[in-house]
Amino acid sequence: MPELPEVETIRLGLSKKIIGLKIKGVEVIQPKSFLGDSKRLQGRKVLKVWRRAKILGVELTPSLRAKRSNPNSEIASLPSAPRNDVVLLFHLKMTGQLIYDNGKRFIGGHPTPDMLKALPNSHTRVIFTFSNGSKLYFNDQRRFGWVKVMQSEELRVQNLFGRLGPEPLEKGFTWQILKNNLLRHKNMPVKVAILDQAVVSGIGNIYASEACFDAGIDPRTKVGQMIDEQFKALHSGIVKSLKAGIKYGGATRAHFVDAEGRKGYFLDYAYVYGKDKKPCKVCGSEIKKIQLGGRGTFFCPACQG
DNA sequence: TGCCCCCTGCAG
DNA sequence: CTGCAGGGGGCA
Numbered sequence: 001m002p003e004l005p006e007v008e009t010i011r012l013g014l015s016k017k018i019i020g021l022k023i024k025g026v027e028v029i030q031p032k033s034f035l036g037d038s039k040r041l042q043g044r045k046v047l048k049v050w051r052r053a054k055i056l057g058v059e060l061t062p063s064l065r066a067k068r069s070n071p072n073s074e075i076a077s078l079p080s081a082p083r084n085d086v087v088l089l090f091h092l093k094m095t096g097q098l099i100y101d102n103g104k105r106f107i108g109g110h111p112t113p114d115m116l117k118a119l120p121n122s123h124t125r126v127i128f129t130f131s132n133g134s135k136l137y138f139n140d141q142r143r144f145g146w147v148k149v150m151q152s153e154e155l156r157v158q159n160l161f162g163r164l165g166p167e168p169l170e171k172g173f174t175w176q177i178l179k180n181n182l183l184r185h186k187n188m189p190v191k192v193a194i195l196d197q198a199v200v201s202g203i204g205n206i207y208a209s210e211a212c213f214d215a216g217i218d219p220r221t222k223v224g225q226m227i228d229e230q231f232k233a234l235h236s237g238i239v240k241s242l243k244a245g246i247k248y249g250g251a252t253r254a255h256f257v258d259a260e261g262r263k264g265y266f267l268d269y270a271y272v273y274g275k276d277k278k279p280c281k282v283c284g285s286e287i288k289k290i291q292l293g294g295r296g297t298f299f300c301p302a303c304q305g
Numbered sequence: 306t307g308c309c310c311c312c313t314g315c316a317g
Numbered sequence: 318c319t320g321c322a323g324g325g326g327g328c329a
Contacts, residue, residue: 006323054323091324092323093325094322094324095312140312141313142312142314143311143312195324197325250323252323254315255322
């Protein structure tokens, strides 16, 4: 599902629900979806839910007892042995879902067909149970996504985030940085280039088309041919589209639901994605769909010249 | 820098 | 049946 706004939508929802809860058990239904040792999560409390690019992190309390597997090791004998901290990571890839269920999912809302779907279902890969009896379901039809248990030290060593470009909604993301990073791909169509997570992190196929539309740039434009005005417009288009995505609760094409199982409505707002053959909301011309870098790309030939 | 692949399921 | 789907790693 999930591009930055969808993952952020889940993060916002999950933060409200699971912070302070203690993990009682983890049921791994699909071992391929789970990396690391699920037993290490037992008894830990949720401290924080964060996001980097399209990765969601759940920070957990350190274990009180130090590792005892090797009591004679140098580390174990140190007075301040590294705390056995653990972080739970999620990547939802194309069809992942993270749905929290405390038995009250439908209260106060209008249940959608998705919400009414019983959990667990045939796409449920992992189930987390908290000590208050509530559950968190990781569903993933295509099984591209993963759940991973890591220590922050492993995280550092593996440099999982080392190749990621700037967070587009944070202060350090300027049009000049966008330009510099994009210029590593002078020959690439700009829409394909902004999908490179090293250029800017969090953009996916929906928001790439939308950002180009907002900037008035033809998605086929080679990065090397762009002028500063266009880099500025694209920067603004990226920020604007992503913020709109969060505002509308994410984009639901087929699978995306938030932490409570609700769809997102960004695609009602969207100008071009999925609007193939429909009139442009701005000028009335017909929206076109083409393939770029192997992926569907939508644009208005009149507005994006 | 462009393919193929990981998978499942739905629309045409 | 074929093609396509919010991602991205690995390979020539």
